[in-house]
Amino acid sequence: MSERHLIVLNVNGTEYEAVVEPRKTLLDVLRHDLGLTGTHVGCEHGVCGACTVLVDDAPVRACLMFAVQAEGSDIRTVESLATNRALSDLQEAFSANHALQCGFCTPGFLMLAEGFLAERPDADREEIREAVSANLCRCTGYQTIVDAISTTAARRRAACPHPEKEATTP
Template sequence: MTDQYLVTLTVNGEDHELLVTARRTLVDALRHDLHLTGTHVGCEHGVCGACTILVDGAPARACLMFAVQAEGRDLRTVESLGSPDSPNDLQRAFSEHHALQCGFCTPGFLMLAEGFLASRPRATKAEIREAVSANLCRCTGYQTIVEAVDDCASRRRCAPDTTEGEATPEPGQNDTPRPA
């Protein structure tokens, strides 16, 4: 008999209690136990990035974590971004720039980009290209992905700040210096 553990996972703002074995991967718990199938399983070695989700706001490979390790952490999957009827700005940018072809890697890229833009809202195209190189895509050649992420970042910088009703300044205007 395999030991099982009761864990509470906070996924997309909701708590879920699961009974899992110690070796149950987070990606399997998300897909099979919680039926959040937007997170894809690719290489199962942490190389491809198809299973990328946000763990406490940072991109992480769900295939490399056990479900028991995720207890007490804030988990976000691609389902948290939007829906087919109401996509968020990043999903719209991917569609507008044709940044997906077969779509298998797309959820991982969306979550990688969402976490990256949260930490680097003023990233350059070179920085975006470096960030997205962490995930593998066999179809797009990455250029359209970089363009979509850059376009979304630009739109977010120009969007009105809902807390103060003002647009976020462009780079160079009241810009906080980046660490070296």
């Protein structure tokens, strides 16, 4: 009989308890135990990026991380982006720039972009293109995805032109 562990996960600002086998992936816990199905199951080998979530603000392939490894971390899934039934600025930009077609890869790209823009708010188009090359899309050809992320980055910079100064203001 397999050993099981009680873990506590902080997902999208809510604390969840789950009893899991040590080998159960974060992806499986999110989808099957917590009912957060926005994170998609793709290749299950860490290649496609459809399962990308943020763990402590860093993009992570949920299919490659065991749930027990995520205990104590802050986890964000695509469900965290829209608030009060309103799309986030990044989701709006994906829609406005036609950066999705079938939509299967979109949650992974959104979470990859959120993590990337948090770390690199001043990224140029080439840096954005390099970042999104980590995920696979079979429909859009990436140009519209780069457009959407670039648009979001520019709007966020305009809204908060000097984030380092605001961070140090008491």
